Amino acid sequence: MAKKVASRRELLERWRGIEEEEEETDDTDPSMRRRLHKRKEEWFADAFSENHIWCGSWDIMGPLLETFYNYFKDDRNDSPLRLLWKRISEEMRHCIQCVSQHHQAQEMYSTExxxxxxxxxxxVLRSLDEERVTQHLREINERLVRQEYDPVCDNAEVVNLMYEVLMFPALLDDQALFIDFEKFIEAVDDMHELALAGQQFPGVYALLFFNRRVRTVGHRLAKCMGKMRRAVDLEPLQPLLKKFIGFLENEVLPSPLETSRPRARLDRLPIWLGITSLLEFLEPPAFEEGILERYPIFLDIVLNHISGDSPEFSHAVSCLRELFKMLGCKLWLRATLSPSVMRNTLLALQDGEHEKQRRHFLYFLLHQVPVSSNFSVLTRKTACKIALLIIHRGYKMNPPCPPFECAHMCNRWECSL
Incomplete structure (x- = not known):
């Protein structure tokens, strides 16, 4: 065992020596270039033999990831990094274990x-992965369009692609990858009705933010997996959730960040539909800790679109309905723990905004919910209880601020309560 460890250490030292020699080598000297190329071939032969790099030598490959910092600084096709990346990219097309080891190594770097x-x-690694997966998706999509897809030969690649994106959904932040994966899911589901066996794939819930066809596939697969019970189950989705909730918070989509690859930009409608669908698959603890605590502005966003004249009113109502079903009266009580929600919905008395918002919200709870077929009997009762809490809090404010502006609703209160 000691000999094996020493051998791996030697390989790492040899690789660094190759890089140093390459930096000092005169590109115009053919003999020096041939010698360097020979050293690379010998190193690869000694290091990886016939085994996959990530599968068989993850303890070597893990530290080697650090060298990829310089990947884009060297555009030579035969550079050590490009040769290494070409090989592991090819192996990850066919091996799920390689894919897992590759992403786990990056997670280790980010945490340690x-x-x-x-x-x-x-x-750099994210950009390389996005480019690699996008290119693979396009190749598979082209085969499908040309009807050249061979289930016997291509099935393993399709499974690997689906595994990688659904296990590591942060990849979907890439605009090109997002678009190509949408086409990929549609085409594959046309050939075989997609199904999952046992394992949890967080990216399935990301499918809820795609177009209607893919959203239907995502809903079907999510039903098979069941609800997420803990906030930690949402962790793989957090980069996307942060981005999507940020989109809803801003009336105008924020300017894209300057990156080598464009970021995914969704319209507001699929974001509303996606979040509403996602709520169906969250247990209360997962929602409270994974969304409400991390994004206290979220409930503000929903309430503001209900109390105002927003064109997204109906989507906000659907979202609020899911929140009622999940938390009931606790939703309003829980929201008061958020300073931003308290400021905007209870304490913002400037220019009558508090009264205006309260009036709209009470009208919704006491006039619209009870007569709408979209809400169950239990939800209607819950809406009335929440209305009572809002009214009661108005009397307890200092100074008191009872809802006099809503006196015309008293008949509805009497009937409902």
């Missing part, structure tokens, strides 16, 4: 090192 130091390396 400060972001300020490791961030540039992770950005």
């Amino acid at each position: 090192y400060e972001l300020c130091t490791i961030g540039p390396l992770l950005d």
Whole structure:
């Protein structure tokens, strides 16, 4: 065992020596270039033999990821990094274990090192992964369009692609990858009705933010997996959730960040539909800790679109209905723990905004919910209870602020309560 460890250490030292020699080599000297190329071939032969790099030598490949910081600084096709990336990219097309080891190594870097130091390396690796997966998706999609797809030969690649994106949905932040994966899911589901066996795939819930066809597939697969019970189950989706909730918070979509690859940009409608559908698959603890605590503005966004004249009113209502079903009266009580919600819905008395919002919300709870077929009997009763809490809080405010502006609703209160 000691000999094996020493051998691996030697391989790492030899690789660094190759890189150093390459930096010092005169590109115009053919003999030096041939010698360097020979050293690379010998190193690959000694290091990886016939085994997959990530599968058989993950303890070598893990530290080697650090060298990818310089990947885009060298555009030579025969550079050590490009040869290495070409090989592991090909192996990840066919091996799920390689895919898992590759992403787990990056997660290790992100948790064990400060972001300020490791961030540039992770950005390079993310860009390489997005480019790699997008290219693979396009090749498979082209085969499907040309009807050249061979289930015997291509099935493993399709499974690998689906596994990688559904297990690591942060990849979907790439615009090109998002579009091509949408086409991929539609085409594959046309050939075989997609189904999952046993394992949890967080990216399935990301499908709820795609177009209607893919959203239907995502809903079907999510039903098979069941609800997410803990906030930690939402962790793989957090980069996308943060982005989508940020989109809803802003009336105008934020300017895209300057990156080598464009970021995914969705319209507001699929985001509303996606979040509403996602809520159906969350247990209360997962929602409270994974969304409400991390994004206290979320409930503000929903309430503001209900109390105002927003064109997204109906989507906000559907979202609020799911929140009622999940938390009941606790939704309003829970929301008061958020300073932003308290400020905007209870304490913002400037220019009558508090009264205006309260009036709209009470009208919704006491006039619209009870007569709408979209709400169950239990939800209607819950709406009345929440209305009572809002009214009661108005009397307890200092100074008191009872809902005099809603006196015309008293008949509805009497009938409902």
